[in-house]
Amino acid sequence: MKESEGNLIRQLVRDHQPAVRSSDSNPWLRVLKKEAASWVSDMTLPNRKMEAWRYTPVDFIDSTAFADVEEGPFEALALTDIEELLLPDSEFTDRIVFVNGYYAPALSSLSEQDGVELYTLEGKRKLPAELKRRIGQADLSDHFFFTLNNALISDGAVIHVSREAAQQHRRIELLHVTVGMPDPVIHNPRHLVVLESGAALELVERYASLGKSRYFNNAVVDIHLSEGASLLHTRLQEESEHAQHLTYLNVNLETGSHYEQVSLALGGAWSRTEARIHFSGEHAHAELDGLILAGSKQLNDVHLEVLHEVPNCTSREHFKGLLDGNGKIVFDGRILVGRDAQKTEAALNNENLMLSRSAEVDTKPQLEIFADDVKCSHGATVGELDKEMLFYLRSRGISKADAERMLCTAFADEVIAAISGPAIRDHVKKVVLRRLADQGKTS
């Protein structure tokens, strides 16, 4: 098998440089992009020999000539055009909309209250120095797609949350809409969310598209929680069935901070989330619940790293995969407990339900433990619908198909129930039910 070479995408990066040089974006951004561009030309494309890419092929990057997106055409887009995608306004206090990787102020609406400040990378408002510093802080220099994002950053939101916001119960939707273009396009949004000491926020990060176009969403999201801050993060990926999606999510937790995530990976032909949860202060807590659907022709990959480097922190991750057709799920969850991280409690669980003959699961929960006064565990299960349970339901008159659907829904519900936001919950339930109804239960 010929390994991907990445020539097409490297060419795109080279072609993009003149635009970078002549643009009127912030100088520091231009410098970042230029440097990243020079790295991209030398970096090896991810391939099967790399541990982190062992089960996830990246052929699409070689077989598709992605084009850059130019701003402009979307200024004319109105809310009515994206109505079908929108969740009720009442669900959110603020909505920030990106269209094909660019901020669309006409479609966004921000609350009048202070407590949350929004900047954008390409916007006119000058970004304060401390915030600027945090962009590009994560050391992912050997990650090809992360560097690619750096080289091609389209735009990004910088959401700065201060202590006042805690009382305001803000729920912000960060909505990425993709509008189909004649050629497949690549978006590279770059977001930063910073919560100051004592701040609290609910963030709903959502990816959706109009129609079934081909595109590659290569996003980077940096989240920083200062001391005592708390973030409830819902991630909803509903990309087009022909799209590729990759998010690097980097979460840094300082003393006493609290991070809760519910993620739902429902769409895309090829989708991968690389999440790094980094504890840099003691007594912090992270919990992640995820539901991963992989139906026919879908590959869905979750790579998690939970890095305990200081004492007294707790983490819990629970990811459930539901497979049908020839869907494929790759799960890799690594818990690293450093030498000084005494009294760490970390638990990771991956459960997978396979509904068809040709589905595939590759799961690898890992523990790397260097401290001894810790409680760490992980578990992984893979199997099909329990025959005893199916029989029980059928013996009570419920048809085979309905019984299967009930058990699948029960499996998914555990994660869906954790979503904060009733309209979001309902929406996800509908999507999942529709998927279960559409696809047969046999391969």
Added chain:
Amino acid sequence: MLTIKNLKAAAGEKEILKGLDLEVNAGEVHAIMGPNGSGKSSLAHILSGREGLEVTEGTVTFEGDDLLELEPEERAAAGVFLAFQYPVELPGVNNTHFLKEALNAQRRNRGEEELDSVAFMKLVREKMELVSMKPELLKREVNAGFSGGEKKRNEILQLTLFEPRLAILDETDSGLDIDALRTVSEGVNAVRSEDRAIILVTHYQRLLDYIEPDFVHVLANGRIIRSGDKRLALELEKRGYNWITESEAA
């Protein structure tokens, strides 16, 4: 209502039922007793359509139809109900939702009108009183975290709710204390009627003090070797199963 003729069944290589005959009419309560390993539970499973047992010979006719041809949900719609000895837990499936779905599926298959939520809740609450079940159990997941007694009561609740033509109770008394036993029996007795037949599969005589059988059969070594009325059960209690199995062998 139910006619079983020369039923032979095996689990893999091992033959479990070796030619069983039984005739059950509407309005009757039959008790099937026997030592462990005699095939009592296997009989119950075959009647409900569970996988794992293969019928090698014989027929089972229910109200004129070949029961063995029907899928489990079709048997339920036809009016066959099995109360399991070890009811399985269904994490994540709400008890009320499950009961409503099941009842309406059965009604739908029979061409009857389905119940809406209001009508259903009214019905379910009535039935819960019959079996002295705590209303909180309706809000929980099916059998998950239920005590042994609560699980059995959930089975009897379903019995009163689905109103089957033929009810098979598989060792319903096992693991119950006196109070639970009494409640469960009250539930069963409440549904006794001329149109309904009940088969009690049990090892011990105790249940039959509360639910009086019309017929008692002894199942041993895959066959019914003796039938009688309730006095037979009392004899078994006094003398044990060996008394019958030995005299049959003689």
Added chain:
Amino acid sequence: MTMSTTAEEIRGYVESGYEHGFVTEVETDIIPPGLSEDVIRQISERKSEPEWLLAYRLKAFAHWKTMETPEWSSVHHSPIDFQKISYFAAPKKKDGPKSLDEVDPELLRTYEKLGIPLEEQKALAGVAVDAVFDSVSVATTFREQLAEAGVIFCSISEAAREHPELLQQYLGSVVPHTDNFYAALNAAVFTDGTFVYIPKGVRCPMELSTYFRINASNTGQFERTLIIADDKSYVSYLEGCTAPMRDENQLHAAVVELIAMEDAEIKYSTVQNWYPGDEDGVGGIYNFVTKRGDCRGDRSRISWTQVETGSAITWKYPSCILSGDDYVGEFYSVAVTRGRQQADTGTKMIHIGRNTSSTIISKGISAAEGQQAYRGLVRIAGRAENARNYTQCDSLLIGDKCGAHTYPYIEMKNPSAKLEHEATTSKISDDQLFYCRSRGLSEEDAISLIVNGFCKEIFNELPMEFAVEAQKLLAVSLEGSVG
């Protein structure tokens, strides 16, 4: 094992240092260091091997030359110079000894020091011992009893002469020389090992075992073991080894091939105590082993049980290929790393047939600055209907400078299969220690007790006589670990 025995033993071992660290001064016949086609021909000639075996070696050597030294992410060692190793060391002998009486008394004394005098073995449970002294088998006891049952238990060299058809048919069929770098090296330069054949329907009347040690300096050990259990047969085999102190790192690259036919069962147990290096990690044994079991008949079963407490660097993944119906693979392991040891071990269970089942129970104990990684692969192929796997990996950390890592790879392609994997990492709690001590146990004894409880499931899988030795080994391994 009583508490007082353990305490005495601990004191004893502490005072005597590494008990088995000594060298026997016996004439040895060594080929000077270096690896070339010529060396291989010399080896083959000195062992009077048939043509086909020499050809096999040369083919493997040619292939090895095209391969690259493997590099692993979590095991670090200085590069090995293959030209500095001597590949053959056999004690000079006139004729093979026909009974124990004919064995060089010096050699017998060696074995006594090892703690398993052959005489005592004979009296014990009738265990036959194929004692490999460096590179050539010296004595094989209990031949007559085994011969009666039709069991062939001899060295590979002897099998090449007495049972060439069998050897030729099966050698290299489970671990081909192309499999990996060290398997290729082994196929080229293996000097000896054990060959076992159990005929159809025979239950091997005794536990089979091989003890061997590396003696002469710079002699890498390249043992080769081949066990074939024909239809409806059973064999339990124990491999246990010790080694003397040396300054240069010694290489141990063995290959073990197991073949189980229809309704056959092979139980392969290892108690490993290679020299781990001194406190600074200098001079220990490098243990790179390829072990694989091939189930080749319906309802066949292979189980690997190992207790590993030694060697400086361990790299081994006993694996089972479950290619047919109703095959069963099992892996039970206790691994202790202390001092500066590094271990990267685990197992591979490959499910291909229907109704296959595998069980993996791995217990790792890390102390001082030991680093241990469990690396497992459970692969369930598309055709593997109803495959079942249960995996339990538990790590116990003693002290805050050690590390325990778990990397399970799970690849699942069949929905009717069911797989469960669990792993936990913990330490011996202060509460547990205090409770034991408040009842009169010393801290060492308390740790020993708790650790033994932790490993109980594994010890239960070992053949009885060796379970006791394994427990002792464990106790001694942990002495002085609590700082």
